[in-house]
Each structure stands twice: as C-alpha cells, then as structure tokens.
Amino acid sequence: MKLTHITKKYGETVALRDVTAEFEDGKITAVLGESGAGKTTLLNVIAGNLPHEGSVEGVGKVSYLFQSPKLLPNLTAEDNLKLVLVKEDYHKIEYVLEKVGLKGKERAFPRQLSGGEKQRVAIARAFLFPHDVLLMDEPFSSLDLSLKKSLISLTADLWRERKETIVFVTHDVHEAALLSHRAVLLRRGELFADVPIEGEPPRDFFAHSGEEEQLVRLLMQE
C-alpha cells in the first residue's frame, strides 16, 4: 500500500502536508504523533473517506477499528458480529469470540458488557469483517493498563495467525513499540521519521526497547 504526496486541508488548516509513505503487506505499522498531528486524517485518507491531494494505491478493502466500540445497542454481541458477515461465515464467530475471551457472552447485549468487553467485541468484529487492510485508530487508549496489556497481546496473536496488513494510530510510544514492525512519525501534518522496530510482536509488555527510547526522543525533538 502506497501513499504519494498526500496533502489534506480543512479550510485553512493543513492536516497533512506532502506525505509519502509505503506500508508493507503483512506487517503492522504504527502511526505515531501528538494530538493534532494528522494521524486520524491519515487513516481516513487510507480508508478512502476523505477527499485529498495525492494518490493512494493498493489499499483494497478496509476494516476500521475505532477508539470506542460503536456496537449496536439493541443487538447481542453475536448479532453485532453477524452484521459484518455473510451467513456461510457465521461459523467463524465462535472461534473469534473465544479468542477474545468472550465465550459465554454471545447473547449479552452491549449494556451488559464492561467497556473492555465491548472493545473486545469491536476487535473481533474488525478482524471478522472481510478486509485486506485493518486500520485501527487509538484502539487501546481508553483502556486501563491490564486490559491494554491483554488486548495488545490479543491483537498480536490475531496478527500472528493471519499476518495481516495493519496500520494503527496511537500517541502512545510504548504501544507502538510493543505492537508494530515499524513506526512512522507525524508532526504538524508532516511525516518526519520512519523507525523500524526489531523482532516480531508480541513483545514483552514490561520491557522498554532501544527503539522505544529513540521514538520518545524523536517525538520530543522540536
């Protein structure tokens, strides 16, 4: 997947300025940057949701995971998942719900689930929705630490099984270092650094790698 000379303006605000980047198939790329850097805008450009200058190639079908779960309140967990599948694929639901630790909650409505459980249904849905690329916008930001740890390792597990192309937006350097093969850094709409991260996710949640330190330094550099 390739972005070439992407510029996106909202009126006078330049949200992205001449961004060129490649995203490798079968790998996880983190898009890092502070609030307002243009991360969500970049994800929406990849998703094809926003008019922009420049070209986007090789995206295919997109599945989009938001920061909040956005489940339909009048449908059970299982029925929320059925919504994104054709009938022949309903059998996949049981496996994925087990994978996200929600076996036994199939019939629960969103109001009967905790915030973390709802986000797990949303992760299950994002993986089940047929796609070539999975885009995730701050999927773990609103979660407490232990839940964050378990959902990051869950996402890494699901990636390991399927070797999907994932682009994931975060302002959290630790998350990026744990879950990605590479981080691209945005500042005021410009892509200013591209950092490969050694090894394969999942990584040790309690460790802080050299790359993580490098990312912190880059982000804090004016």
Ligand code: ADP
């Ligand atoms: P991030 O996801 O890194 O926080 P965004 O992509 O949301 O950044 O925003 C980048 C810039 O574009 C910010 O200055 C933001 O205020 C502006 N922006 C984002 N969405 C809109 C919009 N719909 N209308 C006007 N300005 C927007």
